[in-house]
Amino acid sequence: MLHRHPLRHAALLIPIAILAAVSSAQKADSIHYDEHTRIFRMDAADVTYAFGVNNVEELEPVYWGRAVAANDPLPAPHTMPEASSNDSAPTVTPKEYAGWGGGLYPEPALKVTFPDGNRDLVLHYVSHKINGDELIITVKDIERAVFVDLHYSIDPATGIIGRWAVIENKTSTPIMIEAAAAATWNLPRDTDYSLRYLTGRWAGEWQLQKQAILPGETVLQSKRGSTSHQNNPWFAIERGEHPDEESGDVWFGALAWSGSWRISVEQDQLQQIRVTGGFNPFDFGYKLAPGKQLETPKFFGGYSHEGIGEASRILHRFELTKVLPQGPMPKPRPVIYNSWEATEFHVDEPGQSALAEKAASIGVERFIMDDGWFGQRKDDHAGLGDWYVNKEKFPNGLKPLIDKVHSLNMDFGLWVEPEMVNPDSDLYRKHPDWVLNFPGRPRTEGRNQLVLNLARKDVRDYVYNFLDDLLSHNQIAFLKWDYNRNWSEPGWPAVAPDDQKEVYVEYTRNLYGILAELRAKHPGVEIESCASGGGRVDLGILRYTDEVWPSDNTDAFDRLRIQDGFTYAYTPEVMMAWVTDSPGWTNNRTTSVAYRFLSSMQGSLGVGANLNKWGPEDFATAKQLIEAYKGIRETVQHGSLYRLVSPRDGSETSVTESVSSDKKQAALFTFLHSSTMNYPYPRVFLRGLDPKTTYAVTSIYGRLSKDTPTSASGSYWMSHGVDVELKGDFQTAAFRFDAK
Structure with missing residues (x-):
C-alpha cells in the first residue's frame, strides 16, 4: 500500500514551537540548517527567510520579512488541520514548491502527465546541500523517479533571494511537463494586502496599477512568446491601510524570463497569500525524456520595511551589481544620438555623416544608425533577414561612415532586428520553413514580417553567424536589437507533434545563447533590448543587454509617467530616454527643448530629434544640458532614486x-x-x-x-x-x- 505521509523525523515526534539557538559559527553564514527543527534559514541585509521540512516530509514556509535575531523563536513547520472536507490539509498548508496531486487545489508549482495517464505528483524532501550563498534542496515524487532540485541564492547586500527549479526525469519513459514554476512565495497570513503591478500597451507602457488582494486569484501574464507590453513580470505587495513610498512592509519579486510567463497572486480559503511564477502553462508542454532535465527561469524576491520606494532602490542595487552583464560596476551609459526620426528608412552615407557632425557638436558620445541600411530595405515591407549592406546607400560598405563617426570622437552603433523576416526577402524565399508556422494555415504578419523560429538550430546558427560576421568586420560598439511583433501560429513542424510546444522554452534559451556568445567573442560590444518599445524588459534579458528601450512614445510629458512606472521595477541605468522633435507624433504636444531634455535626463540620455531642423538656440541649449548631464550622470544612473x-x-x-x-x-x-x-x-x-x-x-x-x-x-x-x-x-x- 502506498503511504503519502511517511514517518517524520524522530526529532519531530514531539511538537517543536521554536527555532533552536544557532551556533556562533553558523551566525556568520547567510544560509544554515538546523538539524533538530529541520528548518532552513537565510539571513542577509536585514531580511530573514525561513522554511523547513514538516511532519509529512514536505517543504513548508516559516517566515519571510524583517530580520529577526538568530535565537528568536520561529514556528516549526507542521501541516495544518483540514478546514473542512472540502479544504484538506494539503490545500490549506502553505508549500514552498508543490506538485499537483494529493488533493491540492491552489496553484501548483509543477504539473506533469505520465505515459500511463497518471497526473498525480507529490514532492517530498530527500536531501540538501549548502554551498556558500546557495542552497540546493532535492525533492522527489513519493512513488516515481521524478526529482526536482530547488535552488535558493541570497544576495548579501540586498537580501534578495533567487529561486529556480531543475526538474529531472529518472524514470524509464518520457513525461510531459504541463506547468513548471520557478517558485512559490508565501506571505504572512493577513487580510490587509494590496498588489501593485505594471500594465500597458504599445506607446503606453509602464502604467502602475494597485488593487486590494481579495479571495481568489489575480493572474499577471504574457501569452505572446515574449515579455510583452501588456504586463511586466514584476509585482509588489504592500501591507497596511496607508503604505507609501517611504514606509510600510513591502514584498516584491521579478521573474527573469523573456518568453511567455505567468505570475499568479492567490488568496486561499484561509486568507494565505501565495505568489507562483514561471513558464506560462498556456499552450505549454515540455516532453522530458528519461535522463533529461528542464531548468525553470529564476524568480527573485525581496522585502523592504521602508516602503515601496526603498523596495525599488533595493531592486535597483541588485540589478546593477548582480544582473547586468557589466556588474558589479557597470559603466555609465553614454549620451547617444539615433538617426531614426531624422531619416527613417532613407539612410545613406552623406546624410548620416552630416547628422553625425551635428550630434558631435552638442557632446554626443555614441552615434547609432537605425533601420534601412541593409538588403533591399526601403520601407518596412522588404529586406528583413537579408543582412548585407545596401550598396546603393553605402557603395563602400559601412567603414567610411564608421571612420567618420570615430573621427568625431564618437563610437558607432547599428540597428538590427535579427529574429524577424519579411516575406519579401531572399532569406524567406530560400527558407520559408524557418518561421513559426502551422502547415496549411495562414501565416499572420505583423508589421509585414514573420517570426523566425529561433528554437531551430539552423536558424540559431544563421542569426549568430551574420551578427558575428557584422561585428567581426566592422568597428561596431553597440547593437540596438529590435523585435517588432509578437508570436502567432507558434508551430514547429520540423519536430514531432509532442515536441512542438518546447518552442516556448528553446526559442528563449537560444536567444540568450546567441547574446552570451556574441558578448564573449566581442566583449566591447554593448546591446540594447528593444521590442516596439518596452515589449521585452525583464531580468532575463538584462543579464545579456546593457540597456532597454522603455517605449516608442517619446513625448516628454507622457514619459514622466512611463518612466515613473518603469523605475518601480528597473534601474534608471538601463532606461533609455530620448529627446525628440516637438510637436511629437504621439499627442501633437509642443514642449521646449529644455523640458524634453530634463525629462530624458532622469534616465540614460539620448537624442533622437531631427537635428537638420534645429536652430542655433536649440543647439546651444542641448550642448549646455548635455554637459550638465555628464556632471550628474553617475548619480542619476547609479544612485538612489526618490x-x-x-x-x-x-x-x-x-x-x-x-x-x-x-x-x-x-x-x-x-x-x-x-x-x-x-x-x-x-x-x-x-x-x-x-x-x-x-x-x-x-x-x-x-x-x-x-x-x-x-x-x-x-x-x-x-x-x-x-x-x-x-x-x-x-x-x-x-x-x-x-x-x-
Missing part, C-alpha cells in the same frame, strides 16, 4: 531626486504641467542626504526662490525644503546639490 511627487493620477507636478551612493551629490528634477489660479509651485523636500553634510546648490536649469541659501546642511534641504520658481504650462527646472 520619487518625491508622482506624475500619476492627474498630478500637476512631478519631482524626482537622485542621490549618489556616497551621498556627496544629489540631482533634483521638477516639472509643472499647468499653473492654476496663481498658486505657487509646492515646496520640495529632499530625501536621502547626509543631515550633517553641507551641500551647495547650483542650477542646472531654472531658478529657486530668491531667499534660498547657496549652501546649507542636508538636514536643512530635507526639513526646510526648497521653493522652485515654476509658472505656466509644461515648465521645468533642475538643480544639483554637491557636498562641500
Whole structure:
C-alpha cells in the first residue's frame, strides 16, 4: 500500500514551537540548517527567510520579512488541520514548491502527465546541500523517479533571494511537463494586502496599477512568446491601510524570463497569500525524456520595511551589481544620438555623416544608425533577414561612415532586428520553413514580417553567424536589437507533434545563447533590448543587454509617467530616454527643448530629434544640458532614486531626486504641467542626504526662490525644503546639490 505521509523525523515526534539557538559559527553564514527543527534559514541585509521540512516530509514556509535575531523563536513547520472536507490539509498548508496531486487545489508549482495517464505528483524532501550563498534542496515524487532540485541564492547586500527549479526525469519513459514554476512565495497570513503591478500597451507602457488582494486569484501574464507590453513580470505587495513610498512592509519579486510567463497572486480559503511564477502553462508542454532535465527561469524576491520606494532602490542595487552583464560596476551609459526620426528608412552615407557632425557638436558620445541600411530595405515591407549592406546607400560598405563617426570622437552603433523576416526577402524565399508556422494555415504578419523560429538550430546558427560576421568586420560598439511583433501560429513542424510546444522554452534559451556568445567573442560590444518599445524588459534579458528601450512614445510629458512606472521595477541605468522633435507624433504636444531634455535626463540620455531642423538656440541649449548631464550622470544612473511627487493620477507636478551612493551629490528634477489660479509651485523636500553634510546648490536649469541659501546642511534641504520658481504650462527646472 502506498503511504503519502511517511514517518517524520524522530526529532519531530514531539511538537517543536521554536527555532533552536544557532551556533556562533553558523551566525556568520547567510544560509544554515538546523538539524533538530529541520528548518532552513537565510539571513542577509536585514531580511530573514525561513522554511523547513514538516511532519509529512514536505517543504513548508516559516517566515519571510524583517530580520529577526538568530535565537528568536520561529514556528516549526507542521501541516495544518483540514478546514473542512472540502479544504484538506494539503490545500490549506502553505508549500514552498508543490506538485499537483494529493488533493491540492491552489496553484501548483509543477504539473506533469505520465505515459500511463497518471497526473498525480507529490514532492517530498530527500536531501540538501549548502554551498556558500546557495542552497540546493532535492525533492522527489513519493512513488516515481521524478526529482526536482530547488535552488535558493541570497544576495548579501540586498537580501534578495533567487529561486529556480531543475526538474529531472529518472524514470524509464518520457513525461510531459504541463506547468513548471520557478517558485512559490508565501506571505504572512493577513487580510490587509494590496498588489501593485505594471500594465500597458504599445506607446503606453509602464502604467502602475494597485488593487486590494481579495479571495481568489489575480493572474499577471504574457501569452505572446515574449515579455510583452501588456504586463511586466514584476509585482509588489504592500501591507497596511496607508503604505507609501517611504514606509510600510513591502514584498516584491521579478521573474527573469523573456518568453511567455505567468505570475499568479492567490488568496486561499484561509486568507494565505501565495505568489507562483514561471513558464506560462498556456499552450505549454515540455516532453522530458528519461535522463533529461528542464531548468525553470529564476524568480527573485525581496522585502523592504521602508516602503515601496526603498523596495525599488533595493531592486535597483541588485540589478546593477548582480544582473547586468557589466556588474558589479557597470559603466555609465553614454549620451547617444539615433538617426531614426531624422531619416527613417532613407539612410545613406552623406546624410548620416552630416547628422553625425551635428550630434558631435552638442557632446554626443555614441552615434547609432537605425533601420534601412541593409538588403533591399526601403520601407518596412522588404529586406528583413537579408543582412548585407545596401550598396546603393553605402557603395563602400559601412567603414567610411564608421571612420567618420570615430573621427568625431564618437563610437558607432547599428540597428538590427535579427529574429524577424519579411516575406519579401531572399532569406524567406530560400527558407520559408524557418518561421513559426502551422502547415496549411495562414501565416499572420505583423508589421509585414514573420517570426523566425529561433528554437531551430539552423536558424540559431544563421542569426549568430551574420551578427558575428557584422561585428567581426566592422568597428561596431553597440547593437540596438529590435523585435517588432509578437508570436502567432507558434508551430514547429520540423519536430514531432509532442515536441512542438518546447518552442516556448528553446526559442528563449537560444536567444540568450546567441547574446552570451556574441558578448564573449566581442566583449566591447554593448546591446540594447528593444521590442516596439518596452515589449521585452525583464531580468532575463538584462543579464545579456546593457540597456532597454522603455517605449516608442517619446513625448516628454507622457514619459514622466512611463518612466515613473518603469523605475518601480528597473534601474534608471538601463532606461533609455530620448529627446525628440516637438510637436511629437504621439499627442501633437509642443514642449521646449529644455523640458524634453530634463525629462530624458532622469534616465540614460539620448537624442533622437531631427537635428537638420534645429536652430542655433536649440543647439546651444542641448550642448549646455548635455554637459550638465555628464556632471550628474553617475548619480542619476547609479544612485538612489526618490520619487518625491508622482506624475500619476492627474498630478500637476512631478519631482524626482537622485542621490549618489556616497551621498556627496544629489540631482533634483521638477516639472509643472499647468499653473492654476496663481498658486505657487509646492515646496520640495529632499530625501536621502547626509543631515550633517553641507551641500551647495547650483542650477542646472531654472531658478529657486530668491531667499534660498547657496549652501546649507542636508538636514536643512530635507526639513526646510526648497521653493522652485515654476509658472505656466509644461515648465521645468533642475538643480544639483554637491557636498562641500
